[in-house]
Amino acid sequence: MKTEIKLIDYLSTRRSIPAFQMGEPGPSKDEVEQMLTLASRVPDHGKLAPWRFIVYRGEERRRISEELAKIAIGDRPDLSEEMVKVENTRLSRAPVVVAVVSRAAPHFKIPEWEQVMSAGAVCLNLVMAANAHGFASNWLTEWYAFDARAYAILGVNEGEKVAGFIHIGTPTVPPTERPRPELAEIVTWVGDDA
Structure with a gap:
């Protein structure tokens, strides 16, 4: 039985599980569709949906991995x-x-940078949607996210870029904490109350 958790509690303890520390069961097709629906609820100036999803499941993951390995080797x-x-x-x-x-892509009104950030927001929402469904997740970009030779293998079209690969499964180990930045090192206060 899944336990409900308040969003503030979730955000204060959220952690990623490395992809190699995930196993079965993975989410069903219906669960993945629910996650993608939640993931797509991000800021999107101009309602462009400047991102899309490619879902890799089953044996096809192995075939694609082997094709990618040929490039690396x-x-x-x-x-x-x-x-x-x-x-x-x-x-x-x-x-x-x-x-x-x-x-x-270039747009007469919407800066391309905002479109890129929207794709990043989709990645984080998908990580959180997977967690909300009781699964572990990890947002990765590896060499093949930046190698045009891999795009045809992955199903990425010309003119597109990979914002991230979100790995989803059941954790095989408990999450561990990692160092987080100190606020004093990353925050600049501006104004009278600073």
Whole structure:
């Protein structure tokens, strides 16, 4: 039975689980669709929806991972056996991987930068939507998010970019905390009350 949690409590304890520490069960197709519906509820100046989703599930994740590995091994034939294994499992570590694809483009009114940030907001919303459904999630960008040769394998079209790959599954280990920045190091106060 899932426990309800207040948003403020969730945000104060939110953590990512590494993709290689996720396992089955993954979300069903219906659950993924619910997550994507929630993920798409982001600020979107001009209602452009300058992003889209590609959902990788089942055995197709392994086939795509192996195709990506061919590029990596071709670029670095001296990869260790361990790194070859890593390359061969890029999309098969978690049961479901969702690519958030940015379609940001020049627009007469909406700055392209705002469109890019909207895609980033979609990534974070998807992470939180997966958590709200009781699953672990992790937002990753790896080399293949930035390599045009991988785009055809991944289903990314010309003119698009990958904002992130959201890995979703069931955690196999409890989350651990990591260092967070001190507010004094990242906040500038401006005004009389500062």
